[in-house]
Every structure is written in C-alpha cells, then in structure tokens.
Amino acid sequence: MDFLFAPLVPVSLPIQGNSQRFPVHRVYCIGRNYGDHVREMGGDAKRSSPVFFMKPADALWLDGAVPYPGATGDLHHEVEMVVALARGGREIAVADALACVYGYGVGLDLTRRDLQNLAKADGAPWDSAKGFDASAPISTLTPASVCGHPQHATLELQVNGSTRQQVDIGDMIWALPEIIHELSRLWTLAPGDVIFTGTPAGVGPLRRGDRYRAMLGNIATLEGHLL
Template sequence: MPVLFTPPAPVSLPIQGSSQRFPVHRVYCIGRNYGDHVREMGGDAQRSRPVFFMKPADALWLDDAVPYPGATSDLHHEVEMVVALRHGGHEIAVADALACVYGYGVGLDLTRRDLQNLAKADGAPWDSAKGFDASAPISALTPASVCGHPQHATLALQVNGATRQQADIAQMIWALPEIIHELSKLWTLQPGDVIFTGTPAGVGPLLRGDRFHAALGDIATLEGHLV
C-alpha cells in the first residue's frame, strides 16, 4: 500500500553485548512508587491503586547530549529502573510476569515540574509535563539472561558529581511483577513494551550544562549532559 510520505524509522534500543536492537512498542510509566518520593511530593505513601501514564516511544533518547525542553523553567530529573518486555498479554498473573521480561536498563523520566503542578491544580492530564521530546534518556538494555531478575539493586543518580537520588529497588511500593500484572489489566501488553518503574526521593532541577550519571547496580549505566 503506497503511503503519503516516508514514515519515521522505528524506535529501538541497544542491547549490551549484542549487535541486535530491541524494537520499542510503547513506553509505560508508574508514578508514586517509592514512599519517600510520594511523601516529598506531599502525598500519602499508603499503597493504593497504582498511577500509570505514558510517554511516546520517540521520547526515548539515546544521545548523551540531552536538549533542555522549551516551555519550562523547572525541569526535574527522576531516575528509574527500566524494564523491557519480550512477551505480553492481557491480565498477566503476578506469578507469570517475570517470564515476560527481556531485560533491564536505567533511565530518566524528565518532567516539566511547573507544567505538572499547573496540570494537577487544574485536574488536567500530565501529557505536556511528561511526554515531550527527549523526555526519557535511557541506557542500553542488559538481558535478563545475563543479569537475572534483580530483587535488590541500588538505583542512583549523580548530578555534577553529587548524589541526588539513591534507593534500593526493593523499596518500590509496587514490585515489578505487580506492575506488569496491573498494567496488563488496563492494556494488552506487547513484545517491545518498555516500563519505567518509578523514582525514589531526591528529585530536583536540571539546568543547561549539568552532567548526570545514573546507575542500576552493576546492570546498567547512563551518562549525559543538558544542552
């Protein structure tokens, strides 16, 4: 079937130790998944219904030069464990969820905090605060066949050499199998789906010229700078 114009190239992620790439379908995110972060944002850290939102697949950013977005004067970093799915399904059981995982990485959920606060005050969606261009810098993926399925790993972010965020992924309110289970009740998950699993306390501003280093234990690292 002829098309009106050449479509954009599919989004894909590099894989550690492989010449193959991971083709991306959708990018899901969970909010309010570390109690200390919920509290620092003024919320109630009691476990309740999970909060999900999405970013466009082409918001994933692989260049170490990350563009500072327009329409904000308060860009915040949120470091997160990232999970890539090789299998999907609908209403996936918690016990079956980890079998869907291809691999792990680390990423930043960049947030226009000023726009998010305005949206919250108006009861409006967060799309412009979360889903903008280059809003999801991400590392290469490490296959689960190499690193296993980590139950404990230090998730950390340094900005200009100073630690801003650090926590163990075991502190997540919703563990990864539960996240996959809950997501699959709302959407039929597909191979190629990517999940940002929430951020710990310490979120704060990034400025042009800032350099960052994110790590998920010895599984994945991400380095870059704002331009």
C-alpha cells in the same frame, strides 16, 4: 503498501553484547512507587491503586546530549529502573510476569515540574509535563539472561558528581511483577513495551550544562549532559 510519505524509522534500543536492537512498542510509566518520593511531593505513601501514564516511544533518548525543553523554567530529574518486555498479553498473573521480561536498563523520567504542578491544580492530564521530546533518556539494555531478575539493586543518580537520588529497588511500593500484572489489566501488553518503574526521593532541577550519571547496580549506566 504505498505510503503518502516515508514512515519514520521505528524506535529501537541497543542491547549489551548483541548487534540486534530491541524494537520499542509503547512506553509505560508508574508514578508514586517509592514512599519517600510520595512523601516529598506531599502525598500519602500508603499503598493504593497504581498511577500510570505514558510517554511517546520517540521520547526515548539515546544521545548523551539532552536538549533542554522549551516552555519550562523547572525541569526535574527522576531516575528509574527501566524494564523491557519480550512477551505480553492481558491479565498476566503476578506469578507469570517476570517471564515476559527481556531485560533491564536505567533511565530518566524528565519532568516539566512547573507544568505538572499546574496540571495537578487544574485536574488536567500530565502529557505536556511528561511526554515532551527527549523526555526519557535511557541506557543500553542488559538481557535478563545476563543479569537475572534483580530483587535488590542500588538505583542512583549523580548530578555534577554529587548524589541526588539513591534507593534499593526492593523499596518499591509495587514490585515489578505487580506492575506488569496491573498494566495488563488496563492494556494488552506487547513485545517491545518498555516500563519506567518509578523514582525515589531526591528529585530536583536540572539546568543547562549539568552532567548526570544514572546507575542501576552493576546492570546499567547512563551518562549525559543538558544542552
């Protein structure tokens, strides 16, 4: 195949204990998946239809030095359990969903909160608030063959040594098998898909020079700082 110019190198993620890398297809995110976060944002925490959005695959960021984005004065952190799929399909049954999972990690859904608030007020899409460059710092993946499929694990974010967010993943409104099922009703999932599974309460600003440490139990750790 003859290209007009060289294609970009595919996005991929490192895997714990494996020299191979995980090739990324799409990045899906679910919003409003912890009741305490829904309430802190002024919403109703009752279970309703899940809210999904996407980030570009190349928004995934593996460098510990994260550039502070332009066009915002209010960058917020949202720590999340991240799930990587090795199998996909359509209309995946809840009972079959975990069989699609390759592994787990931890990441940040960085958000231009000021732009998101404007978008919400106007009923506009969230793309500029959620899908900007380096908006998804992410850890190395731990295969499910190593860590299993955690039903309970502490998801935590520290900023400059102080805990900002902390929750048990068992508190998710939509559990992981349900998330996979619901996504597969809307899109055909594929090997290489990555899912950010929602953030708990405690979201807040990150400023230049801030250092962060995100942890998913003893499964994954992500450390970095804002430039």
